[in-house]
């Protein structure tokens with residue numbers, strides 16, 4: 385199996401041809417939504433729109449934005465799938481369920497074809513992340529209700545030997561890694577770090593006793609922050625590939641290739657818009673904006689201009705790997721952003737700085753607070769056991785680096801000892817918000 389791509393023709397298609405393909409698919413997706421979904425018929429009619437209004441890809445901007453709250457409301461009005469769906473329940477073979485911050489779950493439905501296409505995209509992303517049929521893959525993501533669970537089928541369809549581990553305790557997972565010697569694992573960046581540190585504490589020589597050579601990560605921006613990625617890579621002696629997924633569409637929609645220069649998003653299935661979150665206007669390549677996604681081929685439930693809550697940058701430039709689909713870089717969640725002195729701050733902006741300072745462990749926690757009616761933030765970091773630098777000097781370095789990178793300084797930098805901050809076993813909680821009237 386010497387092939388370089390999982391699906392060469394579509395992955396390396398010319399930009400013009402890709403956009404022509406997207407336009408055809410977009411027309412039929414909008415038509416399907418209008419003809420078969422009560423919700424879409426209602427909101428399109430209200431806006432005076434019909435499928436004929438799509439003549440170019442830019443025409444998508446005329447259509448209303450879809451929020452998670454709308455999906456939640458429509459599903460509670462018409463259980464269990466809501467009225468965004470375009471098929472009878474009889475044709476739905478799978479739903480994933482995500483609870484989000486409010487705790488009210490939303491269901492993401494798939495027909496048989498949707499599910500097969502979902503898995504084909506997973507195989508494509510796994511292949512780009514170096515997985516081949518000879519590999520042993522351990523899927524260490526939650527299987528319970530979560531859309532990332534079934535992604536393992538994409539690895540099986542690719543031909544890899546798959547171990548369905550799920551979220552078993554670290555001790556058990558390390559035992560399995562030792563026993564079955566898988567060479568590829570998928571988990572979150574914080575868990576990859578936690579697992580590595582746990583292995584070392586237990587006296588396991590990761591690079592000798594375990595076979596992991598590729599770590600796929602998703603769920604947090606860390607996998608695309610070079611210093612975080614390198615720290616995990618050095619700990620494990622492995623290469624880290626970052627993936628991005630969204631439960632309302634696919635388990636993973638985008639993934640890194642061997643050049644790690646942004647995540648290739650499956651643009652034959654998804655139309656991507658990146659817009660200014662205040663004005664809704666498209667932003668230029670390289671600029672930060674919120675990502676809106678439109679499905680192009682979903683049968684069960686088209687998603688038209690779904691507001692992801694993720695801030696990204698993008699490029700349409702062809703990658704060195706030869707793939708032509710848009711590449712995105714995840715900056716963070718809109719919800720995790722705070723504004724301080726007019727600067728939009730994401731935890732990932734702070735992480736970039738912290739991970740690059742050798743005297744720190746890389747763990748950090750941000751506290752956002754109100755000081756004299758103004759939003760400020762403190763950063764807690766850990767000094768490495770092996771570091772010999774004076775505390776004041778180290779704080780001064782951190783403060784200067786943050787100022788250079790962000791343009792602002794924290795109110796206070798709190799230096800802790802190695803191991804004092806809590807270690808995440810799934811997603812790290814990096815922000816504590818204690819502002820008044822937030």
Ligand SMILES: [Zn+2]
Pocket residue numbers: 640641642643648703704705706707
């Ligand atoms: Zn590439």
